[in-house]
Amino acid sequence: MSVVSKGLEGIVAAETRLGEVKGAEGVLFYCGYDINELVKLTYEEVVYLLYYNKLPNQTELDKLTTALRAERELPQGVIDYLKAAPKDAKPIDVMRTAVSMLGSYDLKRHDIDVSENLATAIRLTSQIGVIAAYFHRSRQGLELPAVRKDLSEAAHFLYLMNGEVPSKEAERTLDIAYILHAEHGFNASTFTARVVASTLSDMYSAISAAIGALKGPLHGGANEGVIHMLQEIGSLEAVDAWVADALAQKKKIMGIGHRVYKVLDPRAPHLREMAIKLTEQLGEAKWIQMSERIAQIMREQKGLNANVDFYSATVYYSLDIPTDLFTPIFAIARMSGWTAHVLEQWSENRLFRPLSEYVGKPYGQKVVPIEQR
Ligand SMILES: CC(=O)SCCNC(=O)CCNC(=O)[C@H](O)C(C)(C)COP(=O)(O)OP(=O)(O)OC[C@H]1O[C@@H](n2cnc3c(N)ncnc32)[C@H](O)[C@@H]1OP(=O)(O)O
């Protein structure tokens, strides 16, 4: 009998030069750079690092930035869809569908050509934020501002969403959140993208599938779950009883726990620091106080720590971003990581095809005619 690793836990499925998640130590690297170093950069520099495996000089960065900004315009058919989609649709579902649609506007999508695929990756990284922001405006009956070329990825998303250029502080907060979310090894959504890519399907199919995987509450969907939980609890005084009750019912506390990290997720302290500052500025410290108490209880009682989704929720909430855009923002940031992984998969492709252990009925069942069943 072969050994079954449920959820592929502990299995090394391929090599990568992109991200390394050191779960026991709580350390994260992109292409050899510690996440604590990477937060000193801009998101665009990190995108360059993921695509080219080195940090850019100014000329190289300018070239990538220009390429990203030149691709912001969506095909009219996709804009029409964003306007026509049901107003109460989940933005993450609309985003997944719009990415899939983009594939039908790209006639070169089936080329497994290196430079063409890098161009597709850049286009998706550029357009994904426009999709989320346009749908958000459209569902409120607001006009869609024309895309601009003079704003960073983070500032441009906030500009399209709100119709005004954000403050430098809001821009930098989102920029750091994008950096922290860009890459994370063989997490479920990235692995999904690589599995699809490994069949030599196209980038759009791989990314639509990855968005579907990210959406789940055990993965990127947890950041929305955190705000719903905090709203349900309502006050700092109610935290202890609520958590005790949830644990007694064997419910999962959103934003807590991780398959790989056995200590604190190294992204969480950065997001926590931003959440503390922003909630203080807003005069709404209760959200972070409740979060801190939940994290303390889970650490002390269950030995579990906060993951990236725990504090990012309060950061986005403080930036006045609606809850159902939290997971789409994760997808916007992760687009660079997903597409870098798809490119890497194609550079050394081998079809993913694991085995399964059959535990069904004994072999040799006989077919009984339908009228006798
Ligand atoms: C960006 C990201 O994807 S980060 C993860 C985002 N997801 C979440 O925040 C959802 C909440 N967390 C979880 O569901 C889990 O911690 C996961 C799915 C992330 C990882 O879980 P796994 O590696 O599969 O661990 P598993 O679910 O087996 O948990 C191990 C034990 O810890 C408990 N546990 C793990 N996470 C939690 C949690 N958030 N709340 C309560 N108990 C938990 C489990 O109930 C289990 O306890 P048991 O041994 O008594 O049955």
Ligand SMILES: O=C([O-])CC(=O)C(=O)O
């Ligand atoms: O690595 C994982 O399993 C989930 C995660 O933290 C991420 O994708 O950022």
